[in-house]
Amino acid sequence: MIPVVMPTYARIDVVFERGEGAYLWDTTGRRFLDFTSGIAVNALGHAHPYLVQKLTEQAHKLWHTSNLFRVAGQESLAKRLTELTFADTVFFTNSGVEAWECAVKVVRKYQHDTGHPEKTRFIVAGGAFHGRSTTAIAAAKSEKMVGGFGPLLDAFDQVAFDNLNELRAAITPQTAAIMVEPILGEGGIRPASVEYLRALRETADEFGLLLVFDEIQSGVGRTGRLFAHEWAGITPDVMPIAKGIGGGFPVGACLATEKAAVGMVPGTHGSTFGGNPLAMAVGNAVLDVVTAPGFLEQVQATGAKLEAALKGLVERHPGVLAEARGKGLMLGLKCVTPNAELVTRLRDNGLLVVAAADNVIRVLPPLTIGDAEIAEAVSIIDKTCREVLA
Ligand SMILES: *Cc1c(COP(=O)(O)O)cnc(C)c1O
Numbered sequence: 001m002i003p004v005v006m007p008t009y010a011r012i013d014v015v016f017e018r019g020e021g022a023y024l025w026d027t028t029g030r031r032f033l034d035f036t037s038g039i040a041v042n043a044l045g046h047a048h049p050y051l052v053q054k055l056t057e058q059a060h061k062l063w064h065t066s067n068l069f070r071v072a073g074q075e076s077l078a079k080r081l082t083e084l085t086f087a088d089t090v091f092f093t094n095s096g097v098e099a100w101e102c103a104v105k106v107v108r109k110y111q112h113d114t115g116h117p118e119k120t121r122f123i124v125a126g127g128a129f130h131g132r133s134t135t136a137i138a139a140a141k142s143e144k145m146v147g148g149f150g151p152l153l154d155a156f157d158q159v160a161f162d163n164l165n166e167l168r169a170a171i172t173p174q175t176a177a178i179m180v181e182p183i184l185g186e187g188g189i190r191p192a193s194v195e196y197l198r199a200l201r202e203t204a205d206e207f208g209l210l211l212v213f214d215e216i217q218s219g220v221g222r223t224g225r226l227f228a229h230e231w232a233g234i235t236p237d238v239m240p241i242a243k244g245i246g247g248g249f250p251v252g253a254c255l256a257t258e259k260a261a262v263g264m265v266p267g268t269h270g271s272t273f274g275g276n277p278l279a280m281a282v283g284n285a286v287l288d289v290v291t292a293p294g295f296l297e298q299v300q301a302t303g304a305k306l307e308a309a310l311k312g313l314v315e316r317h318p319g320v321l322a323e324a325r326g327k328g329l330m331l332g333l334k335c336v337t338p339n340a341e342l343v344t345r346l347r348d349n350g351l352l353v354v355a356a357a358d359n360v361i362r363v364l365p366p367l368t369i370g371d372a373e374i375a376e377a378v379s380i381i382d383k384t385c386r387e388v389l390a
Pocket residue numbers: 095096097098100129130131132181185186214215216217218242243
């Protein structure tokens with residue numbers, strides 16, 4: 001008999017009841033150190049008092065009115081996001097893939113409305129992940145995701161990640177945009193080089209393409225800057241974000257320049273739930289914390305400490321761990337032994353991490369962790385690596 005929850009996930013048999021900061025407790029009372037953060041979502045950890053306060057304050061006032069009306073929280077959050085970034089305008093969604101779909105529409109409409117209706121194709125990177133809509137799986141092309149779901153939209157030309165020559169060679173008169181994650185998330189925590197990201201900006205300008213950075217996982221302070229592309233000193237034209245901006249509440253957004261969003265006039269796009277007052281109260285509260293003086297510097301310092309500690313573990317356990325990589329608190333451990341087995345053993349020892357492609361385990365703690373959480377995680381990983389080889 002099919003489970004009542006459609007069985008699209010091979011779920012781990014743990015039910016969490018409560019969370020606080022970087023810790024989760026399951027229904028048996030067992031405590032776990034959460035370095036998964038709901039896959040880079042709980043950026044401020046669990047039950048952050050300020051987020052709880054802002055959400056409950058809003059819950060007592062107003063939940064939903066629809067986008068038929070102005071929504072004050074959207075206007076304030078959009079104003080802040082545009083002041084903090086390259087963007088001039090923002091569309092709010094409930095999830096990452098919806099923000100990414102909005103980016104696809106912005107690109108197509110821009111090319112259409114600026115005299116290039118033939119430019120409808122996207123260059124994307126191998127190993128990329130943009131979500132699970134039919135269009136997003138058409139972009140990622142991985143057999144695991146697309147098998148049985150065709151025919152899919154034929155609009156995506158895939159090239160090797162972080163390889164400029166291959167990308168330039170794939171540009172045709174039909175190309176509308178370049179669309180990449182500055183750091184592959186699901187693809188195994190692979191940061192693109194700064195030179196590559198800069199060259200993408202130049203290449204997009206040279207060929208009249210829009211540049212889209214999918215910062216759904218890498219954004220909102222995860223790498224120690226508000227957005228990962230800031231490390232390269234260049235900006236995209238369009239940027240879908242989600243995950244961290246809601247701190248655990250479903251929020252996504254598509255940010256764009258005025259130039260790129262030229263065609264997004266009334267009637268061209270919409271969402272019933274996107275940007276509702278509850279979501280906007282939380283999004284604004286997350287930004288309050290992440291943009292507070294010193295917060296991102298703290299993430300950089302914490303990230304450097306954790307990365308150094310992970311590199312130490314790689315040195316101590318070359319039979320289990322091959323490499324520590326990433327940026328800020330978006331870190332990955334490439335494994336020698338199967339990553340899935342290591343994830344299970346780490347969980348048995350009280351540490352939650354999440355697997356990614358390329359035999360990597362992702363280490364994505366809340367941005368608010370301190371030395372104590374780092375020490376505890378390192379000690380659990382150390383012990384687990386010894387057990388693997390025992
Ligand atoms: C998680 C993710 C998505 C999809 O977000 P959903 O909220 O699951 O739809 C898209 N792109 C990247 C880079 C992601 O990490």
